[in-house]
Structures are given as structure tokens and as C-alpha cells.
Amino acid sequence: MKKLSWIAENIPASPIRELVPFAEAAKKRGVKIYHLNIGDPDIESPSVMIEALKTWPHQLIPYANSQGESHLINSLLGYYGKLGFGKLASADLQITLGGSEGLLWTISSICEPGDEILTFEPFYTNYMSFALRAGAKLVPIETTIETGFHSPKASVIEKKITERTKAILVCNPSNPTGAVYPKVEMDMLLGIAKKHGLYIIADEVYREFAYDGHQPYSVLNYLTDYPEGIILVDSLSKRYSLCGARLGVIVSLNKKLMQAFLRYGQARLSAGSLDQYVAGQLDKVSDAYFQKLIKEYDRRRQVLVKGLRKIPGVVCSEPEGAFYIMAKLPVKDSKKFAQWLLTDFSDDNETVMVAPAAGFYATKGLGVDEVRIAYVLNIKALERAVVILARALEIYPKN
Ligand SMILES: Cc1ncc(COP(=O)(O)O)c(C=O)c1O
Structure with missing residues (x-):
């Protein structure tokens, strides 16, 4: 068979979606996953x-x-x-x-x-x-x-x-x-x-x-x-x-x-x-729809920033817009950690899915200890997700 094109061989997997097979497997085992990996809003459409x-x-x-x-x-x-x-x-x-x-x-x-x-x-x-x-x-x-x-x-x-x-x-x-x-x-x-x-x-x-x-x-x-x-x-x-x-x-x-x-x-x-x-x-669509929408995302943003900053070793800036946070974690390789969250860890049969951040950088070596977290979950779910993340970081093998 003739070779595939260079583009087909080289197009990168989305770091937001590439852990999906591990998430599917976790779900099959009955583990509930809080999706912090993807910006798919949960708020109802107008x-x-x-x-x-x-x-x-x-x-x-x-x-x-x-x-x-x-x-x-x-x-x-x-x-x-x-x-x-x-x-x-x-x-x-x-x-x-x-x-x-x-x-x-x-x-x-x-x-x-x-x-x-x-x-x-x-x-x-x-x-x-x-x-x-x-x-x-x-x-x-x-x-x-x-x-x-x-x-x-x-x-x-x-x-x-x-x-x-x-x-x-x-x-x-x-x-x-x-x-x-x-x-x-x-x-x-x-x-x-x-x-x-x-x-x-x-x-x-x-x-x-x-x-x-x-x-x-x-x-x-x-x-x-x-x-x-x-x-x-x-x-x-x-x-x-x-x-x-x-x-x-x-x-x-x-x-x-x-x-x-x-x-x-x-x-x-x-x-x-x-x-x-x-x-x-x-x-x-009324202006009130947007006012309510932005107020809700703003509350989520505050809950998440506050929660993340309480976790030892986690560093994050306060986002001014959109609905994502880049957070530095106390891990060497956030991709391995993100996968481990889905394959080896659960807290009360629940875990979180995050997007490893290296894929958001073109410069090799940058973002390897960072993750991107989307705040598209309701406040209660976000609070629980932060607790799960904190517990995971507590027991994640350091080496
Ligand atoms: C910054 C940015 N641009 C573009 C898109 C593309 O989104 P869509 O194709 O759904 O409009 C996204 C989706 O997450 C995004 O975050």
C-alpha cells in the first residue's frame, strides 16, 4: 500500500480528547468522571x-x-x-x-x-x-x-x-x-x-x-x-x-x-x-440571558481559583475571561498524571479528567507540569472536582 500523506502522519492528537479511551474504560468500570478537560458548556441554550x-x-x-x-x-x-x-x-x-x-x-x-x-x-x-x-x-x-x-x-x-x-x-x-x-x-x-x-x-x-x-x-x-x-x-x-x-x-x-x-x-x-x-x-436572545450566563461562569471561576490555590504546590493565575485556567501542578509530567487519574485513581469511585497542557505549547518542554482546567460544571460539581484533584495529588507517586 502507498504511504499516507505527511499531514496524515503528523497531525497531532488533541490533548483535550486523546485521553478519551481511558475515560471510557473508567466509565465502564463504574467510575464517575468530572470533566474538566473540555469546554463544552453545560448551561442551557436560550x-x-x-x-x-x-x-x-x-x-x-x-x-x-x-x-x-x-x-x-x-x-x-x-x-x-x-x-x-x-x-x-x-x-x-x-x-x-x-x-x-x-x-x-x-x-x-x-x-x-x-x-x-x-x-x-x-x-x-x-x-x-x-x-x-x-x-x-x-x-x-x-x-x-x-x-x-x-x-x-x-x-x-x-x-x-x-x-x-x-x-x-x-x-x-x-x-x-x-x-x-x-x-x-x-x-x-x-x-x-x-x-x-x-x-x-x-x-x-x-x-x-x-x-x-x-x-x-x-x-x-x-x-x-x-x-x-x-x-x-x-x-x-x-x-x-x-x-x-x-x-x-x-x-x-x-x-x-x-x-x-x-x-x-x-x-x-x-x-x-x-x-x-x-x-x-x-x-x-435577551441581554438578561448573557448577564445570567456570565454571572454563573464568574462564580465558577472564583470557586475554582480559590479551591486550586488551597492545594499545596498548585499555582494558577486568575483568568480574566473565557472559561479555562492554566494550572501548574506539583508533578513532573502532567500527561502521565492525567492518565493515572483515569486508570489508577478514584475517590469514592469518582475521578476528574483534565487536559495536559504540553499540547498547548509549540515550544518543546514547556507546559509539561501544567494542565488546563475548564470550568463548565456547576459549582457543587466543581467543588467536588477540586477535592478529588487535591486527594489525587496527595497520593500521586512523586517519582
Ligand atoms: C479558542 C477557540 N477557538 C475556536 C474554537 C472552535 O470551536 P467551534 O468550532 O465549536 O466554534 C474553540 C473551541 O473550543 C476555541 O476554544
């Missing part, structure tokens, strides 16, 4: 969306429009209008299969094999896979727990720019670090991008998830200033608990790029028509 499932007007589920259904696009224009970006037109939006497809298309559209994309490290692990699929290289800009994972100075970033650099990819608020980049930091990135003719790809799928008065500064603010260079990748997954609907949207004023996206869209025919019908109700 009721107007669930109700819409009952009013689907067709007797079949047909293909949808390749750009996206006009009802959903109009609802999204209303959503961005409410945020203060009312000048967008429907041609500036392309519906995608989640932010994932948006990122993949964006990187594939701007990179030739060997081109480079700068991004803050640690980063959302699948960026690596998306870049690899396009033959592009992700170039990490190191950030640290000590500075709350905020951006280093412009000169540090500029040192990483080569002839092959095409874009700066920024996740705001950040998964996995919880950093929220305000106007000053985004202005700095814009300055660098303009000076070197780079695109800014902004992944703003966690836009609403910001706490303690932190406000992510959207790249949509730069559309007039840098119309060809700004690409927003957005998603409905987190904000409306619609992860399984697989819907996202790319926003850009770069006409050539948007035309390319439409052709990508035509090649994969369409996003789901039923999903878009449901998500199209987003114009009816």
Missing part, C-alpha cells in the same frame, strides 16, 4: 432556540445556502450592530462549521506551505493542526503565568517576524490562558501588523466571557483603519451553548478573501440548515 426545534417548517432537512442562511446572517448583523459595528453588510459574513472551519479556511487562504503565523503561547491547541493542514508553521510568542499571559513588548514580537510571516493570530479572550487583551495591547498588534503588512486573525469566540470589568477589544474596531488586513473568526458554540450545532462565522472586509471563502463554502455545499434555523433565533 429557550427560543430550543423551542425553534419544534417549529421546523419542513418535512426534510435540505442543504442550506453556501454562504449561510440569510435569516442567520441577518441575525448576526443585528448582533454585531448591537456591539457597535452596524456598518457590516451580509457580503462581509461567511457562515462556517464552527470557528474551527473558519480558522482552517483562513489559514489555508493566506498561507503557502512554509509560511508562518505568530501566536501567543500557550495557545488553543487545534491552531497547530489547522496550521499543519495548510503546511504553515505556528511561531510561538511566549507569555507567562507571572504576567497573566499578557503580551510582551512590540520589540519582542517583531523579532519573530521573518519574510515568511503572514499573520498574527490572537485569541481574545484567550483559551487556554483566560487573558483578555484590552485596547492598548490590540493597538500594539495592529501597529505591528500594519508596519509589516500582516493579517490579524482574531479568534473572538469567547467575546462575552470576561470578568472583573475586563473587556476584550474587538478587531472589528479596526475594520475601517485596516480593511484588507482584519479577519474575525467567531463562533456560536460557546456563547449560546450550541457546540453541537457546529456554527461559526468569519467577518472581513477583504473582498477577495470573502470570495475565496464563498468558494470554499460551495465546495462543502453548506452548513446544517436545521442548525442555522435554530441559531437564527439569536436576535431574540
